[in-house]
Amino acid sequence: MDNDVSAGNSSTSTLGHLALGLTLLAFGVGHTGVIDGVTAADAVSLALYVGGIALFVAGLLEFRAGSSFTGTAFVGLGAFWFTWGTGADAQVSAHAAGLFLLLWALFALSLTLGAAGGGLLTQGMYGLLFLGLLLLGVGQFAGSDGLGKVGGWLAALAGLAAWYGATAALAKWPTVLPKRAARRGVTATG
Numbered sequence: 001m002d003n004d005v006s007a008g009n010s011s012t013s014t015l016g017h018l019a020l021g022l023t024l025l026a027f028g029v030g031h032t033g034v035i036d037g038v039t040a041a042d043a044v045s046l047a048l049y050v051g052g053i054a055l056f057v058a059g060l061l062e063f064r065a066g067s068s069f070t071g072t073a074f075v076g077l078g079a080f081w082f083t084w085g086t087g088a089d090a091q092v093s094a095h096a097a098g099l100f101l102l103l104w105a106l107f108a109l110s111l112t113l114g115a116a117g118g119g120l121l122t123q124g125m126y127g128l129l130f131l132g133l134l135l136l137g138v139g140q141f142a143g144s145d146g147l148g149k150v151g152g153w154l155a156a157l158a159g160l161a162a163w164y165g166a167t168a169a170l171a172k173w174p175t176v177l178p179k180r181a182a183r184r185g186v187t188a189t190g
Contacts, residue, residue: 010169012065016058016074017166023051023081024129024159031136031152040152044088051081069118073111073126080104098140105133121165121175128158 023046030040059074084100092100108130115123132154139147168175 012058012061013067013070014166014169016055016062016070017162017169019050019055019058020074020077021159021161021163021166023047023055024155024162026159027051027084028132028152028154028156028159032149032156033152041088044085047081047085047088052078052085053082054078055081069114072114076107076111080107094140094143098137101133101137101140105130105137108133119176121161125158125161125165128154128161132156132158 023043026043026046027040029035030038030043033039055074056078059071059076059078061071062074063071087100108126111126112123112130115126132151135147135151135154137151139145139151165175167173
């Protein structure tokens with residue numbers, strides 16, 4: 001690749017958020033049990049190739065373009081999806097699965113805190129991912145299907161937020177409230 005050609009840009013970020021959104025939706029919905037016969041294990045191929053490899057490559061391109069936060073998020077989450085996807089068939093204890101999810105919840109918490117200047121949609125997406133992984137991990141330790149389902153819903157909501165943010169960038173839709181509407185909301189409640 002020619003050094004004069006920019007590898008990472010807003011298009012790379014949009015593609016990464018689409019990959020993250022679709023993977024989180026499949027993973028989250030699989031944990032909810034809302035669709036008969038669909039489980040989180042059905043998301044393995046999507047997790048490996050879209051969430052793992054594509055997201056990892058998008059992160060490397062973001063690093064090259066100088067975006068350390070988005071690069072860290074995409075490379076780290078790409079590693080999460082690739083690891084989860086390759087280990088999905090492995091027989092591990094519930095506690096080992098819970099620990100895996102809790103450790104990645106810490107990573108998502110770091111992303112949530114790091115996204116403070118990136119807007120509420122981005123911070124909310126990573127916050128939902130953190131809560132989803134936290135509840136999925138605790139649910140594994142506690143043997144609670146209920147916590148796992150709630151964690152799945154939160155992961156699916158995080159996926160919807162990622163998908164909306166990427167789609168909004170492509171369609172030129174708003175991702176923040178206009179200042180007048182935001183002020184009216186504060187005035188009406190305050």
